[in-house]
Amino acid sequence: MILAADDEPEIARAGNLAAQWAAVRFTVGIHPHAAGKFATNPADAAKATGAVIDSQPLTRGVGEIGLDYHYDFAPRAVQQEVFRQQIRLAQQRQLPIVIHTREAEEDTFRILGEEHAHEVGGVFHCFTGDRAMAQRVLDLGFHVSLAGIVTFPRASELKEVAKMVPLDRLLIETDSPFLAPVPHRGKRNEPANVVYVAETVAALRGVDVATIGEAARANFARLFQPGYD
Numbered sequence: 001m002i003l004a005a006d007d008e009p010e011i012a013r014a015g016n017l018a019a020q021w022a023a024v025r026f027t028v029g030i031h032p033h034a035a036g037k038f039a040t041n042p043a044d045a046a047k048a049t050g051a052v053i054d055s056q057p058l059t060r061g062v063g064e065i066g067l068d069y070h071y072d073f074a075p076r077a078v079q080q081e082v083f084r085q086q087i088r089l090a091q092q093r094q095l096p097i098v099i100h101t102r103e104a105e106e107d108t109f110r111i112l113g114e115e116h117a118h119e120v121g122g123v124f125h126c127f128t129g130d131r132a133m134a135q136r137v138l139d140l141g142f143h144v145s146l147a148g149i150v151t152f153p154r155a156s157e158l159k160e161v162a163k164m165v166p167l168d169r170l171l172i173e174t175d176s177p178f179l180a181p182v183p184h185r186g187k188r189n190e191p192a193n194v195v196y197v198a199e200t201v202a203a204l205r206g207v208d209v210a211t212i213g214e215a216a217r218a219n220f221a222r223l224f225q226p227g228y229d
């Protein structure tokens with residue numbers, strides 16, 4: 001479960017969820033949409049994320065962090081610095097990062113390179129890039145996570161990405177409550193719908209859905225070390 005470090009009620013609910021569901025693990029970060037809150041001192045974004053890591057021992061990653069130039073809810077320079085500070089935090093804590101990037105490919109890879117983010121690794125979540133971008137992700141040692149968009153009939157390039165990512169770098173997700181996959185498009189998305197992502201990826205690769213499920217489970221366990229693998 002992905003937590004927003006600047007959302008106190010959400011952080012409080014995480015404790016309740018963990019009490020009810022022993023297997024849950026968390027990532028936490030300041031999303032690029034919220035980076036503007038830290039415009040005067042971007043280092044405070046890493047401090048806020050670090051405070052949640054300190055208070056929630058089930059945290060296994062830093063994210064979502066990254067850049068979103070589609071919405072541009074925060075100035076780009078601020079987004080970049082908030083991203084950078086949180087990569088450094090992830091390195092200090094030895095945690096993988098979960099990257100949100102939209103219409104910001106060049107700056108994302110530049111910052112990941114400058115900050116040596118491959119040392120902690122992680123995942124490009126809800127990947128929507130093309131095959132060339134997927135190759136850059138793989139070359140950097142990161143994982144590619146596919147969401148319900150891959151089930152959309154017109155997502156032809158993403159279907160090609162689903163075929164090319166090595167099985168040991170592939171993750172699947174829903175990005176709930178958005179982006180419900182076929183056959184539930186237009187409704188609220190649910191984590192259970194991840195099975196439709198798995199089925200679509202399996203069909204594209206010509207393998208059994210269990211193969212995709214097992215690979216995603218193993219990759220998730222290796223990356224986030226949830227403790228139940």
Ligand SMILES: [Zn+2]
Pocket residue numbers: 064099100101125126
């Ligand atoms: Zn995202």
